[in-house]
Amino acid sequence: MNRKKSNTRFVFVTGGVLSGIGKGVTTASIAKLFQFRGYNIRIMKIDPYLNVDPGTLNPIEHGEVFVTDKTWIFEPVEGFRFPICEIDLDFGTYERFTGMNVHPSQNITSGQIYISVILEERKGTYLGRTVQIIPHIIDRIKERIWQVVDEQEPDILLVEIGGTVGDIEAMPFLEAVRQLVREVGRQRSAFVHVTLVPYIASVGEFKTKPTQHSVHTLQGLGLQPDFIICRAERPLPESAVEKIALFCNVPEDRVVSNPDIQIIYRLPLAFEEQGLGTTLTKHLDMQSRNPDIAPWEKMLEPFDAAYETVAIAMPGKYTLLSDSYKSISEALMHAAISNSVNLNIKWIETQEHCEENDLRKELQHVDGVLLTPGFGSRGAEGMICAAAITLETDLPFLGICFGAQLGTVAFARNVMKWKGAHTTEVEPDSLYPVVDLMDEQKIKSDKGGTMRLGGHQVEIVENTKLYSLYGSVQTRERFRHRYHLIDRYISKMKNEGLIVSAYDSERRIINAIEYTKHPYWIGVQFHPEFRSRPDAPHPIYLGLIRAALEYKRQRGN
Ligand code: GLN
Numbered sequence: 001m002n003r004k005k006s007n008t009r010f011v012f013v014t015g016g017v018l019s020g021i022g023k024g025v026t027t028a029s030i031a032k033l034f035q036f037r038g039y040n041i042r043i044m045k046i047d048p049y050l051n052v053d054p055g056t057l058n059p060i061e062h063g064e065v066f067v068t069d070k071t072w073i074f075e076p077v078e079g080f081r082f083p084i085c086e087i088d089l090d091f092g093t094y095e096r097f098t099g100m101n102v103h104p105s106q107n108i109t110s111g112q113i114y115i116s117v118i119l120e121e122r123k124g125t126y127l128g129r130t131v132q133i134i135p136h137i138i139d140r141i142k143e144r145i146w147q148v149v150d151e152q153e154p155d156i157l158l159v160e161i162g163g164t165v166g167d168i169e170a171m172p173f174l175e176a177v178r179q180l181v182r183e184v185g186r187q188r189s190a191f192v193h194v195t196l197v198p199y200i201a202s203v204g205e206f207k208t209k210p211t212q213h214s215v216h217t218l219q220g221l222g223l224q225p226d227f228i229i230c231r232a233e234r235p236l237p238e239s240a241v242e243k244i245a246l247f248c249n250v251p252e253d254r255v256v257s258n259p260d261i262q263i264i265y266r267l268p269l270a271f272e273e274q275g276l277g278t279t280l281t282k283h284l285d286m287q288s289r290n291p292d293i294a295p296w297e298k299m300l301e302p303f304d305a306a307y308e309t310v311a312i313a314m315p316g317k318y319t320l321l322s323d324s325y326k327s328i329s330e331a332l333m334h335a336a337i338s339n340s341v342n343l344n345i346k347w348i349e350t351q352e353h354c355e356e357n358d359l360r361k362e363l364q365h366v367d368g369v370l371l372t373p374g375f376g377s378r379g380a381e382g383m384i385c386a387a388a389i390t391l392e393t394d395l396p397f398l399g400i401c402f403g404a405q406l407g408t409v410a411f412a413r414n415v416m417k418w419k420g421a422h423t424t425e426v427e428p429d430s431l432y433p434v435v436d437l438m439d440e441q442k443i444k445s446d447k448g449g450t451m452r453l454g455g456h457q458v459e460i461v462e463n464t465k466l467y468s469l470y471g472s473v474q475t476r477e478r479f480r481h482r483y484h485l486i487d488r489y490i491s492k493m494k495n496e497g498l499i500v501s502a503y504d505s506e507r508r509i510i511n512a513i514e515y516t517k518h519p520y521w522i523g524v525q526f527h528p529e530f531r532s533r534p535d536a537p538h539p540i541y542l543g544l545i546r547a548a549l550e551y552k553r554q555r556g557n
Helices: 023-036 090-098 110-123 133-152 168-184 209-220 238-248 264-273 276-283 294-305 322-338 356-362 380-391 402-414 439-443 465-470 487-496 539-555
Strands: 009-015 041-047 066-074 082-087 107-109 156-161 189-196 227-232 255-259 308-316 341-349 368-371 397-400 421-423 432-436 452-460 474-481 498-503 510-515 521-524
Touching (some): 009 168, 023 276, 090 264, 090 322, 110 133, 133 156, 133 168, 156 168, 189 209, 209 227, 238 255, 255 264, 264 276, 308 539, 322 539, 368 402, 368 539, 380 402, 397 539, 402 432, 402 510, 402 521, 452 510, 465 510, 465 539, 487 498, 487 510
Parallel strands (some): 041 156, 308 341, 308 368, 368 397
Antiparallel strands (some): 066 082, 452 474, 452 498, 498 510
């Protein structure tokens, strides 16, 4: 494709002052403004860290790892292949807002850029030349952006730049963007800067100085923001808007408030009310179209009508940072909204709370339990104990991946009376290894190669609860696991009521189980939360919220 002829517009989103001010949600909301107008969009994100992908990152450090349906084979040079489908959690937000599945190549990391330049150097590509950040790293970044434009030809490509302006690591990316804007022309690109405007209660004032400083840093790099999105407790007063406009060199109608809201899905509407969709399309010299916001508004209606609350406990080990389970809490929220109920998530740190009596107390006033995904032994005993409690009560239970595995361990120990049953991930010498590696995996020594990742076909067994939820015998879900439920043990559990409700397409891998003597007790090896959307909640999560509501009503408080 001739890049000069490409008609794609670019929106670059940077962040100032602090990290964690909702740049991802802002980017996704801006994308939504274009979708309201029928434009075809794509979103990319640049993460400045040196990991090739976030697959190996601890969720406490960086939040959940998002898993895409498709796998991308990243091949920096011939002979080096890295399959990638684990990407930054912001892509979960993009998928949920836009309803589109992202491709893993839309997530650029510094690691990917540097490794490809260095491997090229080893191959001799740059023979004779000094390999440098400018131009080699910068050119590679631009190439990666163009690749998405060439392959997908969107009307608008939004590019979120991770980190905060001023970070050393993000410099090459900002320079790449500066060059890109020069090449495509300013009328085809918009620069959006997301910043924090703190409210200082003692003086009763919104403080604009941090925003001014971060914009000055951007200007020093040759970048002038066209729009400033201000995260603040409340909509900014006129005086603060005027000040930011004056000192940051933007028109007042391009200083937009991003106030605290009850539910993030309302942000595109808050932007729309402030005219951001119109000013953005005008700025990008695009046809102005009337936004169709009615379906999105309608989706949010049941949220306002909610009068009841269900409490779902989430026992796990990454509970310190709610972003560790981002897609799960969002999927619960989607299911709650569509049932017109409020959601209260009760995090239970299971390293701290691992005693039976303590956990019984913790679970006393909840209406359902979602046993979380995870890796390793820390907190596992507490999770198993929580699952065991659900087995002897009617408390609805949904185990996701590790949660399903540990739910099975609880069943083996408490219902089958197999003392010492475990997953070999935690207890390699267990007497009853109900969760284990499959035989062919045991031959491989390389851990990385044995992980089952990305989207796979799921075959659902008829006449099961799972079948009644999906209403079909086939579906496709996303996976991220290494260990498996082992059939020679699971098949023995059938007499006590635990059945397999889904397999893989070859009927070799157990994908889901359920306890038939319980109103709602399901374990799934996959991650349904990655597919849940606010306007299309996932049936398994819908089922959990409905069962929780039922349980609460029967309990009568
Ligand atoms: N640790 C488990 C496995 O590797 C589960 C992983 C997960 O919960 N995503 O199979």
